[in-house]
Amino acid sequence: MVGLSGSPVTIVLVHGGFVDGAGWEGVYNILKKDGYNVSIVQNPTTSLADDVAATRLTIARARGPVVLVGHSYGGVVVTEAGTDPKVAGLVYVAAFAPDNGESVESLIKNPPPGAPVPPILPPQDGYLFLDKAKFRASFAADVSEAKAAFLADSQVPWGVAALSGAVSQPAWKTKPSWYLVATEDKMIPPPAQRQMATRAGATVAEAVGSHAIYISKPEAVAALIAKAAKSVSSEMAA
Numbered sequence: 001m002v003g004l005s006g007s008p009v010t011i012v013l014v015h016g017g018f019v020d021g022a023g024w025e026g027v028y029n030i031l032k033k034d035g036y037n038v039s040i041v042q043n044p045t046t047s048l049a050d051d052v053a054a055t056r057l058t059i060a061r062a063r064g065p066v067v068l069v070g071h072s073y074g075g076v077v078v079t080e081a082g083t084d085p086k087v088a089g090l091v092y093v094a095a096f097a098p099d100n101g102e103s104v105e106s107l108i109k110n111p112p113p114g115a116p117v118p119p120i121l122p123p124q125d126g127y128l129f130l131d132k133a134k135f136r137a138s139f140a141a142d143v144s145e146a147k148a149a150f151l152a153d154s155q156v157p158w159g160v161a162a163l164s165g166a167v168s169q170p171a172w173k174t175k176p177s178w179y180l181v182a183t184e185d186k187m188i189p190p191p192a193q194r195q196m197a198t199r200a201g202a203t204v205a206e207a208v209g210s211h212a213i214y215i216s217k218p219e220a221v222a223a224l225i226a227k228a229a230k231s232v233s234s235e236m237a238a
Contacts, residue, residue, distance in 0.1 A: 019155070179205070
């Protein structure tokens with residue numbers, strides 16, 4: 001089924017660690033209003049393998065080719081799951097874009113001098129949380145105080161196995177990609193975002209926003225996703 005936008009593409013949104021798929025609501029509403037088919041993955045965030053499996057279930061149910069979108073750790077998930085034949089393009093939103101053998105753990109191991117360090121607390125029974133007192137400043141500085149408090153208090157346990165899950169075959173090496181850099185990100189330094197985007201050969205856009213840019217600036221995020229979807233549709237029609 002082709003959406004009102006004329007696009008036969010389904011957009012699949014993948015969230016990162018500490019949060020669930022509900023944060024995509026603003027982006028979802030914009031894309032749906034524009035006529036796109038949109039699905040949201042609810043990752044268990046227990047391990048990379050589990051999250052890739054959940055994402056592939058959603059891909060399998062999608063109509064037509066898929067534009068796979070990942071935020072933060074979700075970028076690792078889409079990098080691994082994006083090798084699925086139905087995936088026609090990848091979009092990274094302030095996300096990790098690992099190469100073969102890389103994980104979030106390896107990518108954050110040696111931060112550059114002066115880079116902000118995410119306030120991740122010591123593991124509890126194999127799971128990670130962010131310090132609630134520092135959540136807004138690090139993750140969602142441009143989200144309302146009430147919304148940031150809700151996100152901090154509703155954190156999804158992030159498995160240590162997800163943090164250390166390494167990519168085996170990066171989809172960006174064979175699929176076109178787009179990357180939105182959040183210029184005020186305090187979780188993944190913007191220079192690191194730009195470096196990963198360049199390495200992936202991604203079409204890069206930048207917007208002023210925190211790590212939670214997918215919540216605070218849904219218009220900017222949706223615009224890049226729509227650009228990717230239109231590009232994929234054009235390629236299919238060619």
